[in-house]
Amino acid sequence: MERAGRSFRHSFYPAILEGFPMTTAPACPPHDARTDDGPRAGRTLAMWALALGGFGIGTTEFMAMGLLPEIATGLGVSEPSAGHIVSAYAAGVVVGAPLIATLTARVPRKTLLIALMVAFTIGNAATVLAPGYGALVVSRFVAGLPHGAYFGVAAIVAAHLAGRGQRARAVALVMMGLSVANVVGVPAASWLGIALGWRTAFGLVAIIGVVTVAAVAAWVPALSIPTTSARTELGALRRKQVWMTLAVAMIGFGGVFAVYTYISTTLTDVAGLPKSLVPVALMLFGLGMVLGNAVGGRLADRALVPGIFTTMGALGVLLAVFVVAVHNPYTALVMVFLLGAGCAAVGPGLQVRLMDVAADAQTLAASLHHAAFNLANAIGAAIGGAVIAAGLGYTAPAAAGVLLAAAGVLVFAIAVRMPADRVAPGEAVDTGGQ
Known part of the structure; x- marks a missing residue:
């Protein structure tokens, strides 16, 4: 694996990576989850249970936009x-x-996962029962509270189960639930909401939450992941590498959201796509995310730092091509698919890097990844809206996105050149291997 990583670096980034210090957590004793967390089939079921939670979260997050x-x-x-x-x-x-x-x-990871999905289910059930606008806004806030923590804890659990050399692919499998939600869950829930009323769509999500609680309880083993403390977790906020990696996510992902927020009008007004085919385009974006998750996970497991450079750089190139390709309906659809792939490919590597540089504050760092992702959503939407309002047209958000992706690559290049954060003795924990 190390030989493959060196070959990959020398093939793709001889100029960029030469002399860069690797700023990961100190090496830990190899951990093979097979020795204490059950057979392969049991681990697979556990990861699918975690992915099911991601499917429910992705469905409720994105379907609301279509049901406004x-x-x-x-x-x-x-x-x-x-x-x-x-x-x-x-x-x-x-x-x-x-x-x-x-x-x-200090809460055991399996117990915490179940509690988070119970809170998620209650939040969506409250949405179904909300008597008015104010109550609905509060219920959506409550439903969003467990989102980042769930994905963060699920990523740590999946990496622990997968063991050395397969952590990014395990994280990608958990994130696959979010991708599949855009292909299946969001269209299905939106159709249900339009046909039977918007409350039924959120009712469906609440049912998915109940099923996830049962699946996690039945299939996720009681893990030997050490718990920490509030003080220890807050220690992540003292580490420069954590902040730099979060900045990469906030800036780099913003370019995609600058485009995706206004994708419907872009496809109809610029590409000339019939409005009836916009849902098909959004499904293509979700299918691209499924592919990107798988590719990004494998690249990150092969060589983490070069893999992040590759996916971030590819995302910038795709956004640049989109500016030209969106003027034709056929090439526009192809580029929507590829943008979905490019966006999702970056995620597994950044998630694993956060776990590495956070030492024993992995839960907070991994959870903050999803907070950064949502901030990127807000930043991208604001920048996209600003360039459109300035009269630059609906291709301008993609052009702005190129700059954001380039800025993300630059921030990451600075991060890997920075010295590693000093970690006190005893802070390093088993991350499943480098």
């Missing part, structure tokens, strides 16, 4: 006002990720 007209009509508010429920959910993610990861540091 129905929600607005049902509650008697304007569509922009109904859009505040999307912001409320994102705010819940940003607040909940660090808060929950810190306060639950």
Whole structure:
């Protein structure tokens, strides 16, 4: 594996990586989850249970955008006002990720996963029962609270189960639930919400939450992952490498969201795509995410730092090509698929790097990855809206996205040149190997 990593670096980044210090956590004794966490079939079921939770979270996060007209009509508010429920959910993610990861540091990981999915289910059930607009906004905030913490803890559990050399692929499998949600869950829930009322769509998500609770309870083993403390987890915030990796996520992902936020109008007004085919385009984006997760996980397991450079650089190139290709409906659809792949490919590597550079504060760091992802959503949407409002047209968000992706690569290049954070004796924990 090390030989493959050296070959990959020398093939792709001889100029960039020469002399860069590797700023990962100190090496730990190899851990093979097979020795104490059950047979391969049991581990596979455990990871699918974790992915099911990601599927439910991805469905509730993205389907709300497609149901805004129905929600607005049902509650008697304007569509922009109904859009505040999307912001409320994102705010819940940003607040909940660090808060929950810190306060639950001593809770066993399996117990915490179950508790997070119970909270997620309650939040979505409250959405179904919300009597009015104010209650709906609060329920969406509550539903968003467990989002980042769940993905962070699930990533750590998956990496622990997978063992040495397969951590990024395990993280990618958990994230696959989020990708598949865009292909299956969001269209299905949106159709259900339009046909039977928007509350039924959130009811479906609550049912998925109940099934996930049962699956995690039945299939995820009681793991030997050591718990920490609130003070230890907050130690992640003292590490420069954690902040630099989060900055890469916030900046680099912003380019995709600058495009995706306005993708419907871009496809109809610029590409000339019929409005009836926009849902097909969004499904293509989700299919691309499925592919990107798998590719990104393998690249990161082969060589983590070069893999992140590769995926971040490819994302910038795709955004640049999109500026030209979006003027034709056929090439536009191809590029939507590839943008989904490029976006998802970056995630597994960044998630694993956060776990590495956080030493024994992995839960907080891994959870903050998803808070950063949601901040990237907000940043990208704001920048995309600004360039459109300036009269630069609907291809301008992709052009701005190229600059954001390039900035993400630059920040990461600076990060890997920085010296590793000093870690006190006893802080390093088993991350499943480098």
